[in-house]
Amino acid sequence: MEAIEKIKEIAAQAVPAAKIEIINSTPAAQQPALLVDREHIYAVGKFFKEDPRFQMDFCSCVTAVDYLPKADKSGCIEVVYHLYSVAQKQGPIVLKVRAPRELDQCRVPSLTPLWRACEFQEREAYDLYGVKFDGHPDLRRILMWDEFVDHPMRKDYVPPPDYEWEPTPHDDTLQRAVEEGGIMPPTAREELEKAKKK
Amino acid sequence: MIQPLTDAKPYTLTPGSNGVIETQTLEVSIGPQHPSTHGVFRMDCVLDGESVVALKPVMGYLHRNHEQLAERMAWLGSMPYTDRLDYFNSMTNNWAYALAVEKLAGIKVPDRAEYIRVIMAELTRLLNHSCVIGFMLQDLGAWGTPLLYAFRERERILDLYEAVSGSRMMCNYMRFGGVRVNLTDENLATAKDIATRFPRFLDEFEKLLTNNEVLLARTQRVGVLPKELAINAGISGPMARASGVDYDLRKVDKYGVYGRLEFRVPLGDIGDVYDRYYIRVLEMRESIKILQQALRDIPQGPHIAPEVKLRNFKIPPGDGYGRIEGPKGELGFYLVSDEGGKQPYRYHVRPPSFINLTILEDMCVGHKVADVVVILGSVDIVLGEVDR
Numbered sequence: 309m310e311a312i313e314k315i316k317e318i319a320a321q322a323v324p325a326a327k328i329e330i331i332n333s334t335p336a337a338q339q340p341a342l343l344v345d346r347e348h349i350y351a352v353g354k355f356f357k358e359d360p361r362f363q364m365d366f367c368s369c370v371t372a373v374d375y376l377p378k379a380d381k382s383g384c385i386e387v388v389y390h391l392y393s394v395a396q397k398q399g400p401i402v403l404k405v406r407a408p409r410e411l412d413q414c415r416v417p418s419l420t421p422l423w424r425a426c427e428f429q430e431r432e433a434y435d436l437y438g439v440k441f442d443g444h445p446d447l448r449r450i451l452m453w454d455e456f457v458d459h460p461m462r463k464d465y466v467p468p469p470d471y472e473w474e475p476t477p478h479d480d481t482l483q484r485a486v487e488e489g490g491i492m493p494p495t496a497r498e499e500l501e502k503a504k505k506k
Numbered sequence: 507m508i509q510p511l512t513d514a515k516p517y518t519l520t521p522g523s524n525g526v527i528e529t530q531t532l533e534v535s536i537g538p539q540h541p542s543t544h545g546v547f548r549m550d551c552v553l554d555g556e557s558v559v560a561l562k563p564v565m566g567y568l569h570r571n572h573e574q575l576a577e578r579m580a581w582l583g584s585m586p587y588t589d590r591l592d593y594f595n596s597m598t599n600n601w602a603y604a605l606a607v608e609k610l611a612g613i614k615v616p617d618r619a620e621y622i623r624v625i626m627a628e629l630t631r632l633l634n635h636s637c638v639i640g641f642m643l644q645d646l647g648a649w650g651t652p653l654l655y656a657f658r659e660r661e662r663i664l665d666l667y668e669a670v671s672g673s674r675m676m677c678n679y680m681r682f683g684g685v686r687v688n689l690t691d692e693n694l695a696t697a698k699d700i701a702t703r704f705p706r707f708l709d710e711f712e713k714l715l716t717n718n719e720v721l722l723a724r725t726q727r728v729g730v731l732p733k734e735l736a737i738n739a740g741i742s743g744p745m746a747r748a749s750g751v752d753y754d755l756r757k758v759d760k761y762g763v764y765g766r767l768e769f770r771v772p773l774g775d776i777g778d779v780y781d782r783y784y785i786r787v788l789e790m791r792e793s794i795k796i797l798q799q800a801l802r803d804i805p806q807g808p809h810i811a812p813e814v815k816l817r818n819f820k821i822p823p824g825d826g827y828g829r830i831e832g833p834k835g836e837l838g839f840y841l842v843s844d845e846g847g848k849q850p851y852r853y854h855v856r857p858p859s860f861i862n863l864t865i866l867e868d869m870c871v872g873h874k875v876a877d878v879v880v881i882l883g884s885v886d887i888v889l890g891e892v893d894r
Contacts (some may be wrong), residue, residue, distance in 0.1 A: 335822060365737050366740060368836060427864050436573075451566040451893060460571060487641060
């Protein structure tokens with residue numbers, strides 16, 4: 309594999325409109341990534357997959373990272389793709405793409421048409437981070453249940469107090485029973501017992 | 507043709523306008539409590555008679571947001587939690603996490619520790635593969651026998667784990683820069699004994715199974731996975747190699763000391779359930795070879811890098827991805843550290859059995875519903891890892 313600067317240069321030549329930046333990892337890990345803009349991530353991914361110099365046919369790991377806004381920079385959701393080549397036994401090329409944190413604007417193009425491996429992993433990123441992948445064939449929740457409203461891996465997620473509440477067919481009956489005094493909320497029962505003791 | 511069930515259609519045996527008998531497809535939900543799903547996993551199948559027309563995996567019943575739990579504690583704090591991912595192979599899970607952290611922090615592991623890790627990982631591979639074959643045959647209707655034979659051997663390996671780490675399944679054995687406890691000569695002797703006796707068990711196992719007529723009839727040409735699809739869908743481990751994908755991270759990445767050990771990577775050519783069974787048998791034989799070499803070559807020395815301070819352990823800001831060849835496939839950890847660096851800012855597990863399920867539908871469509879159970883058994887999933 310060439311150095312990351314060279315890879316960036318080759319990719320920039322292939323997709324001239326794309327804005328590509330290099331992001332460094334820790335000094336020890338030595339896995340620098342390419343940050344690509346949202347409009348051209350698909351084209352860049354397709355180039356790396358099909359170019360005979362890279363042949364990145366194996367998309368190993370797809371995930372999202374939530375960066376909260378800080379004093380000096382705005383927040384974002386970053387989707388990370390780790391590409392490897394089975395044919396040439398090389399890699400990784402790490403592609404990153406950023407989207408705003410607001411739920412309605414948090415969209416990136418899906419790479420599932422290129423690599424089937426992204427199918428479940430992008431569904432997971434959608435489920436846990438709320439990233440909408442345009443062009444994904446079957447974007448549904450995968451780990452949380454369908455009725456779940458929020459995206460629990462976001463850094464600012466607060467679980468609701470009635471977390472485990474779910475509607476049952478007996479809600480009306482329960483409500484009536486409470487009103488008629490048969491079933492009481494625990495607090496009411498405590499008060500009643502206190503009054504009895506007095 | 508898939509017809510929605512809401513469309514009430516009388517079941518009739520009189521030929522329709524085109525001369526074909528019109529029948530309804532049936533939607534059947536297998537799981538989440540079905541024994542062959544190996545946990546709480548559900549498959550929504552659409553059946554035409556007995557054959558499968560569509561199948562959607564449904565998961566998440568065991569979801570506990572493992573990743574967020576890990577993001578709320580120190581780096582070492584989630585080491586015991588990785589045991590619970592794939593509870594069959596806690597040793598390899600530990601190793602994958604330790605490897606990713608060592609990569610980020612630039613820790614060099616002493617030689618003896620690397621050899622201990624290889625020994626533990628290969629023992630794990632032996633117990634995983636033998637049990638998976640046992641479970642798969644249990645699904646096929648071979649009640650008990652192969653599984654209990656496998657469990658008998660597993661017991662000996664678990665005894666060694668207990669002697670070494672104090673726990674049979676939740677080992678929590680690896681540390682950043684090495685392993686928690688050094689192996690004694692007694693432990694090494696036990697491991698050697700296992701390595702010498704395991705081939706005998708494998709011979710016995712194969713005598714029962716490899717040319718067994720029922721096994722051949724039920725598994726050959728069932729659930730075929732083409733090579734191109736396997737690569738494209740990110741399939742890894744024995745599943746990919748059964749389809750002929752020559753990709754073993756022990757050979758490709760040469761992590762640990764695998765570069766110094768001699769072994770071959772068995773490959774299948776059809777990619778059906780039988781290939782997946784036989785690849786595992788062959789991999790076990792290679793694992794024994796690796797074990798014998800590692801037990802022969804293991805040097806004396808420290809079992810953990812002395813300069814690593816596990817208390818107040820910090821990692822400079824940045825991200826990294828570390829992966830190993832687990833028994834089920836490529837197990838990777840993507841970790842991000844930010845300012846402070848006392849705990850992971852982002853902790854992501856790349857679970858092999860979750861991603862290997864991507865192509866479950868492609869493998870099952872066209873087969874009988876009874877084959878779905880076998881195909882799922884050959885994928886080798888553990889729900890602790892799928893749902894996390």
